[in-house]
Amino acid sequence: xxxxxxxxxxxxxxxxxxxxxxxxxxxxxxxxxxxxxxxxxxxxxxxxxxxxxxxxxxxxxxxxxxxxxxxxxxxxxxxxxxxxxxxxxxxxxxxxxxxxxxxxxxxxxxxxxxxxxxxxxxxxxxxxxxxxxxxxxxxxxxxxxxxxxxxxxxxxxxxxxxxxxxxxxxxxxxxxxxxxxxxxxxxxxxxxxxxxxxxxxxxxxxxxxxxxxxxxxxxxxxxxxxxxxxxxxxxxxxxxxxxxxxxxxxxxxxxxxxxxxx
Ligand code: 6PG
Numbered sequence: 001x002x003x004x005x006x007x008x009x010x011x012x013x014x015x016x017x018x019x020x021x022x023x024x025x026x027x028x029x030x031x032x033x034x035x036x037x038x039x040x041x042x043x044x045x046x047x048x049x050x051x052x053x054x055x056x057x058x059x060x061x062x063x064x065x066x067x068x069x070x071x072x073x074x075x076x077x078x079x080x081x082x083x084x085x086x087x088x089x090x091x092x093x094x095x096x097x098x099x100x101x102x103x104x105x106x107x108x109x110x111x112x113x114x115x116x117x118x119x120x121x122x123x124x125x126x127x128x129x130x131x132x133x134x135x136x137x138x139x140x141x142x143x144x145x146x147x148x149x150x151x152x153x154x155x156x157x158x159x160x161x162x163x164x165x166x167x168x169x170x171x172x173x174x175x176x177x178x179x180x181x182x183x184x185x186x187x188x189x190x191x192x193x194x195x196x197x198x199x200x201x202x203x204x205x206x207x208x209x210x211x212x213x214x215x216x217x218x219x220x221x222x223x224x225x226x227x228x229x230x231x232x233x234x235x236x237x238x239x240x241x242x243x244x245x246x247x248x249x250x251x252x253x254x255x256x257x258x259x260x261x262x
Contacts, residue, residue: 002236006222006243006257008250012210015246016046018260019208020053022244023150026204027063030149037149038069038137040194042162043076043086044154046208051093065098069133069146073153074162074193075108077119077180084188085110106133108192119180123192127178130198143201145177145194151202151237156186157213159220159230163193170195171231196227196234205237210246218245219252 009015023039030037041047054060076084083089087107095105106129109115109122131144139147155161163181164170170179170193177198181191199205209218220230222243227234235241243257250257 002238002241004222004236004241004243006245006250006253006255008245008247008253008257008259010247012046012049012246015208015210015244016049017053019046019050019206019244020057021059022206022242023050023054023152024057024059024062026150027068031064031067036067036069038071038146040071040073040148040151040153040199040202041086041090042073042152042154042208043089046210047152047154048089048093050152050208051090051095055094055097060098063098065100067104068100069104069106070095070100071106071130071148072108073151073199074164074181074191075110076188077111077122077190077192078188079112080110082110111190119182119190119192123176123178123180126192127176130177141201143177143197145198145201148202150204150206151199151235152206152208153199153232153235155207155209155214155217155221155232155235157217158185159217159225159232160186161207161232161235162199163191164196164231166229166231168231171228171234196231199235200238202237204240204242205235206242206244207232207235208244209249212248212251214245214249215252218243218249222253222255 134140
């Protein structure tokens with residue numbers, strides 16, 4: 001049975017620092033238990049801020065970086081050297097500063113990569129990577145998606161998560177693990193994204209967001225809104241869904257949650 005936890009921090013900076021500290025501890029515990037860990041990264045300001053905080057953490061090298069599998073929940077379908085690319089932002093924030101095993105970093109294809117501008121081919125290729133890894137690590141439940149230990153996600157004010165937007169083809173697609181997204185309301189318009197069923201293969205989903213603009217979506221999701229209208233409502237880990245919020249993003253929650261120094 002999945003449990004939902006909500007922790008509210010005084011501001012976005014404290015949220016990012018605390019999320020990074022939680023990530024170190026959680027990855028170290030997972031690696032101690034089973035030798036390796038798999039984490040899905042997210043784009044967006046909060047997601048990248050967490051990676052920057054992790055880079056600066058004095059505890060960061062408690063993680064065995066060589067035994068960490070990294071995935072992305074979504075990626076902007078732009079050239080590899082574009083500043084809008086989630087992978088490039090993640091590398092600048094953290095990945096290029098720690099001794100990862102490059103063979104265990106699974107990036108989604110850029111628009112100037114092996115598939116050129118064929119975003120459908122890029123999505124299909126990532127689905128194949130997931131299926132191969134799910135088979136190799138023995139966690140395939142038939143979905144062709146590995147059981148990520150932690151999937152980190154942000155969310156938008158209208159309730160999107162990854163690149164799954166309200167009432168979009170992606171949110172209605174329950175037959176694929178990875179989809180191409182076109183005409184995305186949040187620029188850039190073309191993306192590759194995990195679907196909600198793929199996200200739900202994660203043991204833990206961490207939803208991290210700050211700002212008053214997210215408060216309505218947070219409240220709707222925690223009230224059990226329909227995922228086709230509020231996709232982040234469907235972003236649940238099958239063991240744990242952890243909401244890490246700042247005080248303003250939690251501003252419309254009626255139930256009282258943990259508030260360290262909030
Ligand atoms: C992306 C992200 C997206 C992001 C949210 C929140 O590629 O844009 O995956 O889902 O996490 O839009 O972004 P902010 O934290 O910047 O508000």
